Amino acid sequence: MTGPATFARPDRRRPEPLWHQAGEALRALIADGTWTDGTQIPNEAKLSELLGVSRITVRHALRNLEESGLLRREHGRGTFVRSSTVIAGVRGLTSFTQEMAERGLVVGSRLIEMAEIPASSEVADALEIPAGSPVCMIRRLRGGNDLPIGIQTAYLPVSRVPGLSAMTGPLPSLYELLRNRYGIAPQVAREIYRVGSVSAEDAELLDVRAESPAFIVHRIAADNHGPFEFTVSIMRGDRYEIRSKLYL
Template sequence: MAEPTVLQRPDRRRPEPLWHQAEMALRELIERGEWAAGTQIPNEDRLCDMLGISRITVRHALRNLEEAGLLRREHGRGTFVRSATVVAGVRGLTSFTEEMRTLALAPSTLLLEASRVPADSDMADALEIPLGDPVVCLKRLRLGNGMPIGIQTSHLPESRVPELFAQAEQVQSLYTWLKDRCDITPVKAKEVYRVGRVAAADAEAIQLPTGTPAFEVERIAYDARGPFEYALSTMRADRYEIRSTLYV
């Protein structure tokens, strides 16, 4: 069990709620690597002593960190720092890069393949373009803290992104590039999640055996002019979670 060398105690004179100050103090330990992935953190009683706050306040902070994907609780064992995990659910429309930064993970992208192809029926339907129109396809390995999270293949109408194929090697955050170079700003997206398996062609890059269960995610992203991206992703099930809150 890891005892931090320095832990900022909440200050009751500050305007921020105590639970928020505690959450930020614990998050800092994770972000600076003092609590590495897999580390068991002190129990609630110890955290109360260390932070000088009540158990209900500690639980509030821990729950927020768990919902953010930074911690995991194991019944009968304790609370541990998660490995790189993307938590999907009710959230704003963001790029993978922004999601990683929200979870205090260093995002990176490895371009596996760039191509120009005629739109097949699936691409044409999703992008609302004529069958056979040219489409730029980017197949990329997405990583958090250097660990593979998933493989994403984005399809974009070449008429809207004329420079993308030539500059594919330089693109890290696709949405940032689209905004800066093509005046494309996403306003909404539709996503479908399915249970699938890792394909043989992706196994080496995603570092899982062929046939391993994984999430398959289909996304159509829109800007003010209509659909601009049709993305198909295979996400590691051990590093990608889907959470929902249900109401009566």
């Protein structure tokens, strides 16, 4: 259960709905570290008292935060902070950095390897280039709020990104770099998700046991000149979810 926390009580004079204000007050406690990952938050009755709003308003706010991936409800136990989980669903074409920011997480990225290599047949097919063509391979450990979430390996044709593999220093958001340095702006991407397991090599980086469940995600991104990126991501099964809303 949480310790003392300062709640920003909703103001009925403001134009925003009370449930929205209540949700932002709770989100702020997660963002500033008052409520850390795994923390059990107060129940609806207590939150209603602390925020000065009805339980229905609190329930609406909690449901939105749960759908955003910041909270998880466990039947018979309560509601817990889940700030290190990425919820994937219907969304625009964004980078991992943007996904983290949209969910209020502090992005973490560690470069494991960057080199120029010949394209394998799989990479070549994805990028629509001849097998053996030079590609820049970028392998990074990605995280949120100082917790590892996945390993991403991106392949880009050297003809589109000359000199990229020779870069030194911290690597910014890949899409930001491509846009600012090479004038490449993604227009469309195709992603394929499948269930797999974490290899022994990746397990140490992801801080899980070998063969732990994972999502394997293949992304091919293209601009008006064709495919420019093929990325293979290994995402921890306990920190990455896919949710969809279905309509009749």
